[in-house]
Amino acid sequence: MSDTPDQEAVARVWSAMYDLVLRQEDRRKEVAETLGVSFFRVKALRRLLAGPKTMRELTADLSTDKPYTTLMVDDLEQRGYVTRSVSPDDRRSKIVTLTPAGTAAAEAAERILARPPRSMLALDPGDLATLDRIMTSLRTPS
Amino acid sequence: MSDTPDQEAVARVWSAMYDLVLRQEDRRKEVAETLGVSFFRVKALRRLLAGPKTMRELTADLSTDKPYTTLMVDDLEQRGYVTRSVSPDDRRSKIVTLTPAGTAAAEAAERILARPPRSMLALDPGDLATLDRIMTSLRTPS
DNA sequence: TACAATAATTATATTCGCATAACTAAATAC
DNA sequence: GTATTTAGTTATGCGAATATAATTATTGTA
Incomplete structure (x- = not known):
């Protein structure tokens, strides 16, 4: 009855949302070109906005592998976007931190996205208010 | 007044939508792994669901370059997903068409996505009905 | 007919992301 | 105190995607 969702409407809504985000408003190329680094590196910078992370955490966050994280952080370090420092807690760990330039770049990416x-x-x-309410409920799966 | 949109609400909605599509429900890896080809190739197959295309059209659709389209279509042809045929209108052009296997693969991708x-x-x-109406209006930019 | 433009291919090089193995240094467990 | 585990690095190779130049075949035009 009314607790059976209208499958067609759900499909239509999801397709429209997917289309809007990935077809009509895909800014990944723009971001990468603006910052002059790959979108994947942009993603790393954006994650670091939340605070410094160890190589291990960064690797997990980006679901990549440790060797590639090393290479990527090498590159971001050379560009002056991050610094590496030894963790005071565990001297095996290195902590990756955004430099002011890195923070600025990450924030520029955020603005575009x-x-x-x-x-x-x-x-x-x-409609906006309604959409706001509904999207909030969708974001956190019930 | 009321014709000034609530910037914060707009930002929140857009961010929620972006997050839902690209973070929570990103099926690109799943699709690529299921079909055994890169997501970019999946995209090509999906575009061809609308009908055969010339190499030139496919290149434009995927916003890539002609040489890469050649390589990609070579690969898809070897896998039995598409065929190439000379256009009857312009013998310089080649028309790329999905095979039944290619159609099946593209439809499988569609189902997952x-x-x-x-x-x-x-x-x-x-809420679903309201969302349906609003998303339809968002999809086609006013 | 000669010349320019277009569609596709071939060849070549580069970057990016992914994967694996081997290694060093430091921390933890027995 | 030795053995094991963990964090990170180094090295190597691979496939995917991008870019550029050169070539062939065909079409359109001066």
Whole structure:
């Protein structure tokens, strides 16, 4: 009955959302070109905005492998976006920290990615409020 | 006043949508692994579901370059997913067409990608209908 | 007919991300 | 106190995607 969701509507909504994010408003190339590094490196910088991380944590966050993290951090270090320091707790661990330049780059990426679609800015205020409420509920799976 | 959109709400909504599509429900790896080809090739197959395309059109659709399209179509042809044929209109052009196996693969990809998030299936019917209406309006930029 | 433009291919090089194995240094367990 | 585990690095190779130049075949045009 009413607790059976309208499969077609769900499919339509999901497809529209997917399309909007990945087809109409895909800014990954723009971000990578603006910062002059690959999108994957941008992702690393953005993760570090939340605070310094060990190589191990960064590897897990990006779901990549340790050797590649080493190479990538080497590169980001050379570009002056991050620094590596030995952890005071565990001298095996190294802590990767954003430099001011790295923070600026990550924030520039955030700004580009956060820029909403034009159509969303034109939404009716009531619809926007409703959408806000619904999206919040979707984000955290019930 | 009311025609000034709530910037914060817009940002929140867009971020939630971006997150849902790219973080929580990213099926690109799953699709690529299931079909045994890169996601980029999957994208090519999916584009061909709409009908045969020339190499040139496919190149434009995927925003790649002609040499790479040649290589990719070579590969898809070897795998039995597409065929190449000379265009009757312009003998310089080649038309890329999905084989039955290619169509099946593309449809399998569609099914995986179209699978909506669990949280969306649990939506209140009224909210779903509203979301459906709003997403439709967002998809086609006003 | 000669010349320019277009569609596709071939060849070559580079970057990026992924994977694996081998290694060093430090911490932990027995 | 020796053995094992863990964090990170080094080395090597591979496939995917991008880029550029050169070539062939065909079409369109001066």
